[in-house]
Amino acid sequence: MSTAEDFKAAGNAALQAGKISDAIQNYTKAINLDGANHVYYSNRSAAYLKKGDGHNALEDANACIALNPQFAKGYSRKGAALHALKRYNDSIAAYNEGLEKFPDDAGLKKGLEDVTREKDQPFMAGGGGGGDPMGGGLAGLFSPQMVAQMAMDPKTRPYLQDPDIMAKIKMVQQNPSMVQTILTDPKMMQMLGAMMGQDDDDDAAPAPAPSPAKKPKEEKEPEPMEVEEDWSNLSPEEREKKETEKKARLKKEEGNNLYKDKKFDEALAAYDEAIAIDPTNMTFLSNKAAVYFTQKKYDECIEQCMKAIEVGKEFKASFDERAKALTRCAKAYQKKGDLGKAIELCEASQLESYSKDTQRLLKSLELEKKKKDAMDYQDAEKAEEAKQRGNEFFRQKDFAKAVAEYEEAVKRSPKDAAIRNNLAAALTKIMDFNGAKTQVEKALELDPKYVKAWTRKGDIEFAFKEYHKAMDSYKQGLELDPDNVACKQGLQKTQQQITYGRANMTEEQKKEQAAHAMADPEIQSILSDPVVQQVLRDFGENPNAAQQAMRDQGMRAKINKLIAAGIIETR
Known part of the structure; x- marks a missing residue:
């Protein structure tokens, strides 16, 4: 096998045969050859899901959607992966996102129905009826496999580092009937919420607030309560520092409220006041960057992000805060079209503090860059030059070099049917009939009226002994050009082979x-x-x-x- 489509076909065959690891390996080889094809990621996502690897299935589903947002199955893959990870709310959101674009898609409807039913159903005993209706279902959540998945998820991993929680999990694993005892433990209920897909909000930067829900008239808004802080035991220097931090924080909150109201200039002024009060806090600079990003002022956003990172390093801000500033900076570079710099900053962000969201962005950026690089590489003039070099090598019967030049020409002009037909001819000379078939089919997809490609397709099918297909291809060519000599000769030799050729075949060849x-x-x-x-x-x-x-x-x-x-x- 030499083409991405060959590896995809091998992956499909392995998946149908239940050879999941082989399928994943073949899809990976297809992706390595053509990382801009969304179908390969969709197929590998399905294979990972069948293997029980929901995390990799989700990553490939996200990559599929990033490459082609108009591919309905990408949203089905994402919804299914999230469902397998028991992130029910996220799964429902993924299916709904797909249905907004493809409201009649049966797969999306079925997936949404399945995950909604599982999310809404009460936990039932897993080993037969008659027991505690809450027992077996919750106990099943703490199976060794589920605990292993929790350990891989940054949202649930910290819970497993708590000795009290681990003791309760082991207790339920040993005696499922004890599961009800965990329902009174706030830590356990918080962990269950995280397992069920209740994601925490990212508060690294202010974001426009959703429209507040209207409340019944008789319900009164609670009065804001100022919490008094006891600074009596602090030194004058420490008390002054606390006062400064408080003043700066109040200005930041003022800026956040202005940002929510989309009063961007006023918000920026408030953040500037916060920075003037406390220049050691990188958050205020990050918030300014967020405002600039929303205003599509990407250069200003980048400038503020880099200042925030410098301040963060100087005054020992958390790795998480520094990582978020780097990620925002990467997004600004992405908007500017500098994907290389965006990738560099995402990688730097991951070194500061790993984030699944940043990892998804990084993968999406890498795919986007690969696609853009392929587009930037296209050049019709250079494609013609490579084609002519390929023609010369073909005439000299140096078919390996001819293949290399035609492949270069295809990269330069992937929608040129004639170049692909020439590549198919060269591939047949080095006995790569599968590769030749792929190229000639692509040529016909680009130009269904290209008679030479129909002739080439018939010749390849004849070589495969697919005489019924070869006959159709030659006839298709003759419909377009009734006087085409190559198609006439091809059809004649195929009919002769069908009529007389089997007489010379052994029984083994016939089978x-x-x-x-x-x-x-x-x-x-x-x-x-x-x-x-x-x-x-x-x-x-x-x-x-x-x-x-x-x-x-x-x-x-x-x-x-x-x-x-x-x-x-x-x-």
């Missing part, structure tokens, strides 16, 4: 040809047709009825296709 044809979905469809099955029986049991059926043009075409494929042998 091999029939088995190969049986893998063709079109042949499978014909053989599964009850009317065709009856006609085949009539050839042996009721020849007159069979002859009557053969007067129908459609039935005659189907039977002739079975004969050409070697499924039916005439005497």
Whole structure:
């Protein structure tokens, strides 16, 4: 195998055969060859999900959507992965996002129905009826497999580092009937909430607030309560520092409220006051960066992010805060189109403090850059130069070099059907018929009226002994150009092979040809047709009825296709 499509096909076959690891390996090879094809990520996501690896399934689903947001199955993959991770709310959101774009998609509807039903159903005993209705279901959440998944999730991992929580988990694992005792423990209930997909909000920067829900008239807003702080034991210097921090914090909160009201200039002024009061706090600079990002002033956003990071390093801000500033800076570079710098900053952010969201952004940026690099590489003039070099090597019968030049030409001009047809011709010379078939099919996808490609396709199918397909390809070429000599000769040699060629085949060769044809979905469809099955029986049991059926043009075409494929042998 030499092309991404070959590896994808191998992955599909392995997945259908239940060889999940082999499928993942083949899809990965396809992605390594063509990382801009969203289908490969979708397929690998399905394989990971079948393996029980929800985290990698989710990453590939996100990559699929990033490459092609108009691919409905990408949202199904994401919803299914989140469902498997028991992040029910996130899963429902993913399905709903897909349904907004594809409201009639059956897969999305079914996935949403399944996850909603599982989320809403009460926990039931896992080992038979008659027990505590809350017992078995919750106990099942603490199986060794689920605990392992929790350990890989940054949101639930910290809970497993608490000895009290681990003691309770082991108690429930040993005796599921004790599960009710955990329902009174606030820590355990908080952890269960995290497991069920209740994500914490990112408060690294202010964000516009949602419209507040209207409250009943009789319900009064609670009065804000000022918490008094006891600074009596602090030294004058410490008390002054606390006062300064408090003043700066109040200014920041004022800025946040102005930002929520979309009063951006006033918000910036408030943050500047906070910075003037306490220049050691990077958060105020990060908040300014967030305002600039919202205003699409990306250069100003980048400038404030970098200042925030400098302040954060100087005054020992948390790694998490510094990482968030780097990620915001990366997003600003992404908006400016500098994907290389955006990737660099995401990687720096991950070194400061790992985040799944930043990792998803990083993967998306890498895919976006790969796609952009491929687009930037295109050049019709250089493609023609490479094609001519390939033609010269082909004439010299140096087919390996011809393939290399034609492949370069394809990269330079991927939508040029003639270049792909030339590549297919060169690939047949080095006996890579699968690669040649892929290229000629792509050429016809680009230009269905390209007669030379139909001829080439017929030649390749003839080499595969797929005579029923070769006959169709030559006929298709003749429909476009009735006087085409190559198609006429190809059709003639194919008909001769069908009529006389099998006489020279061994029984083993005949079986091999029939088995190969049986893998063709079109042949499978014909053989599964009850009317065709009856006609085949009539050839042996009721020849007159069979002859009557053969007067129908459609039935005659189907039977002739079975004969050409070697499924039916005439005497």
